[in-house]
Amino acid sequence: MLDFVMRPLASAGRGTVKTLGSVGRAWVLFAGAAGALRHPGIWGPQLVPQLARIGVASVPIALFIATFTGIVMSLQASYTLTGTIPLYFVGTLVGKTMMLELGPVLTGLTLAGRVGANISAELGTMRVTEQVDALETLAYDPLAYLVVPRVIAGIVMFPIVVLLAMTVGIVSGWFTALQLLDMSSPEFVKGLRLLFEPWDVWFAIIKSVSFGAVVTGVGCFYGLQTERGAEGVGRSATQTVVIASMIILCLDAFWAATLL
Amino acid sequence: MDFKDGGIMDRRREIMVGLVVVLGIAVGVVGTIWLQDGWGRDRVSLRAASTSVGQLMEGASVKFRGVAVGRVESVAVVPSGEAVLIDMSVRPDLIIPSDAAVLIAPESMFGDWQAEIIRRGDYDTHPYLEYPGEGVLPGVALPDFSRLTATADEIAQNLTTISERFEVAFTEETAQNLGRAIDNLGEVSDQFSEIIDQQAERFDALAERVDASTQELGAAARAARVSFERVDAIVADGQVQKLFADAGTGVENLRRLTENMDASLTDLQTAARQADATFARLDALLVALQDEDGSLGRLLADPALAEGALEAVAQMRDLLSDIQQNPRRYLSFSIF
Numbered sequence: 001m002l003d004f005v006m007r008p009l010a011s012a013g014r015g016t017v018k019t020l021g022s023v024g025r026a027w028v029l030f031a032g033a034a035g036a037l038r039h040p041g042i043w044g045p046q047l048v049p050q051l052a053r054i055g056v057a058s059v060p061i062a063l064f065i066a067t068f069t070g071i072v073m074s075l076q077a078s079y080t081l082t083g084t085i086p087l088y089f090v091g092t093l094v095g096k097t098m099m100l101e102l103g104p105v106l107t108g109l110t111l112a113g114r115v116g117a118n119i120s121a122e123l124g125t126m127r128v129t130e131q132v133d134a135l136e137t138l139a140y141d142p143l144a145y146l147v148v149p150r151v152i153a154g155i156v157m158f159p160i161v162v163l164l165a166m167t168v169g170i171v172s173g174w175f176t177a178l179q180l181l182d183m184s185s186p187e188f189v190k191g192l193r194l195l196f197e198p199w200d201v202w203f204a205i206i207k208s209v210s211f212g213a214v215v216t217g218v219g220c221f222y223g224l225q226t227e228r229g230a231e232g233v234g235r236s237a238t239q240t241v242v243i244a245s246m247i248i249l250c251l252d253a254f255w256a257a258t259l260l
Numbered sequence: 261m262d263f264k265d266g267g268i269m270d271r272r273r274e275i276m277v278g279l280v281v282v283l284g285i286a287v288g289v290v291g292t293i294w295l296q297d298g299w300g301r302d303r304v305s306l307r308a309a310s311t312s313v314g315q316l317m318e319g320a321s322v323k324f325r326g327v328a329v330g331r332v333e334s335v336a337v338v339p340s341g342e343a344v345l346i347d348m349s350v351r352p353d354l355i356i357p358s359d360a361a362v363l364i365a366p367e368s369m370f371g372d373w374q375a376e377i378i379r380r381g382d383y384d385t386h387p388y389l390e391y392p393g394e395g396v397l398p399g400v401a402l403p404d405f406s407r408l409t410a411t412a413d414e415i416a417q418n419l420t421t422i423s424e425r426f427e428v429a430f431t432e433e434t435a436q437n438l439g440r441a442i443d444n445l446g447e448v449s450d451q452f453s454e455i456i457d458q459q460a461e462r463f464d465a466l467a468e469r470v471d472a473s474t475q476e477l478g479a480a481a482r483a484a485r486v487s488f489e490r491v492d493a494i495v496a497d498g499q500v501q502k503l504f505a506d507a508g509t510g511v512e513n514l515r516r517l518t519e520n521m522d523a524s525l526t527d528l529q530t531a532a533r534q535a536d537a538t539f540a541r542l543d544a545l546l547v548a549l550q551d552e553d554g555s556l557g558r559l560l561a562d563p564a565l566a567e568g569a570l571e572a573v574a575q576m577r578d579l580l581s582d583i584q585q586n587p588r589r590y591l592s593f594s595i596f
Contacts, residue, residue, distance in 0.1 A: 048270065048273055048274050048277055049270075049273060051273075051277040051281075052273040052276055052277050055277065055280055055281075056273075056276045056277055056280045059280060086368070095295075156281070157280075157281075159284070160280055160281050160283075160284030160285070161280075161284070163284045163285070163287050163288040163291075164280075164283065164284050164287060166291075167287045167288075167291055192295060193295055193296075194372060195372070196295040196296070196319075197319065198292050198296060201288055201291070201292050205288070
């Protein structure tokens with residue numbers, strides 16, 4: 001009876017300690033990475049390759065997802081608005097949704113899988129094969145060499161990828177409206193401009209910056225925390241995707257509550 | 261892991277990164293400007309004042325004659341709180357009317373509002389706010405849908421009250437009275453219809469007469485027109501002046517005739533008096549004759565004398581005849 005009661009409590013306590021320990025280690029990591037910014041000679045040469053891997057290489061998948069998101073948005077908007085609301089609101093709905101929500105969030109979730117898992121697996125493999133220890137032996141700061149360029153690349157390239165994805169999504173929705181919904185370009189543009197605010201773009205950029213930092217930061221954290229060989233690498237990659245996606249959705253709600 | 265990348269790879273990677281970054285930033289900037297409808301257009305500022313702006317927000321459309329010509333840049337309450345100033349940017353080639361005003365109204369039924377530049381004379385019944393300041397257009401905001409809904413709700417409540425009162429007043433007796441009133445109304449309607457039919461016949465006859473009279477009047481008018489045309493021709497030919505001149509001459513002659521007649525009348529009066537005297541004498545003579553007074557009287561009274569006179573006359577006639585036939589027997593004429 002006593003064990004029946006104490007075991008869940010012990011489990012809860014362990015989970016809490018583990019979570020707090022992870023949060024603490026994460027803060028230590030990020031604080032160390034912030035301190036490592038003072039070594040641009042170390043992370044500078046790695047920045048362009050990371051920009052290319054995290055940003056440029058992610059553009060195709062982001063645009064692919066945005067294209068079909070725009071098409072589906074346009075079709076579903078016309079299905080929803082038929083008969084009661086003027087069809088030019090398809091443009092409004094596609095534009096607003098792509099800028100405020102689907103552009104940043106879908107791109108963030110997609111890159112959480114692609115970039116976050118990639119970083120976690122790469123750094124996890126380096127950890128389990130003791131390459132990180134070798135860096136320390138060679139007097140390279142692992143945070144400056146591994147973490148800083150990735151996080152900076154994520155912060156810089158996520159907004160760029162999101163802007164491109166938003167544009168492609170809106171254009172694909174526009175094209176769908178013209179071809180499948182019997183709408184004219186002036187109608188779609190009228191709806192697109194109807195409720196547009198420049199702040200919508202800034203909102204998307206702010207969100208995507210935070211998503212870039214989270215995805216790369218979580219990937220680096222779980223990658224550097226990897227233990228127990230190949231199994232640990234896979235687990236780290238999985239944890240990275242799950243945690244990064246959860247944080248992205250939480251941040252999405254947070255920014256919506258605080259900025260809109 | 262590569263600690264050092266090759267130079268060519270680095271170069272390609274840098275180009276790709278730079279291309280994507282520039283492209284992303286360009287897309288964001290160009291798209292934002294394009295969606296703001298502010299691409300490469302010069303704008304001029306307009307300011308309007310109103311007591312309220314409804315749901316008008318920054319970025320709303322500014323229209324003129326239904327055409328979008330700009331957008332609302334800002335909406336702000338003046339410090340005193342008595343007005344709302346609306347700053348707008350419009351196309352520079354827009355020529356607004358001299359009596360321009362701004363009508364703030366819903367653009368559609370979905371909550372978006374617009375500021376429309378209008379001629380105040382076209383909507384003069386609205387309570388425009390005249391706010392002091394150079395170039396500040398008077399403005400007025402129409403009630404939004406919520407106010408209209410509230411008004412409609414109030415009307416509905418009033419109708420409900422009326423219907424309730426109607427239900428109270430409309431009893432069975434009222435219904436019966438109303439039925440009777442409707443029946444009476446039907447009878448009155450029938451009678452009225454009969455009267456109308458009768459009056460219609462009279463009106464037909466009257467109309468025929470009026471038609472005949474009209475035709476006669478028309479003929480008279482035509483004749484009068486002919487006469488007037490003649491008169492007009494006469495007037496035009498100057499015959500009237502001649503007629504008047506002749507008439508003047510006639511009057512003069514008449515006046516002279518009158519004078520002559522007056523003189524003749526005087527002579528006639530004199531002659532009458534003389535005749536009267538003559539008749540008096542004749543009367544006296546006849547009296548004398550009747551009284552066988554004088555030679556003639558005795559002659560008339562004595563047959564022998566009368567016969568002698570006749571014989572003397574016959575002899576006288578014979579003598580005259582002989583003288584005419586043989587004048588040298590009785591007359592001898594010589595110069596020397």
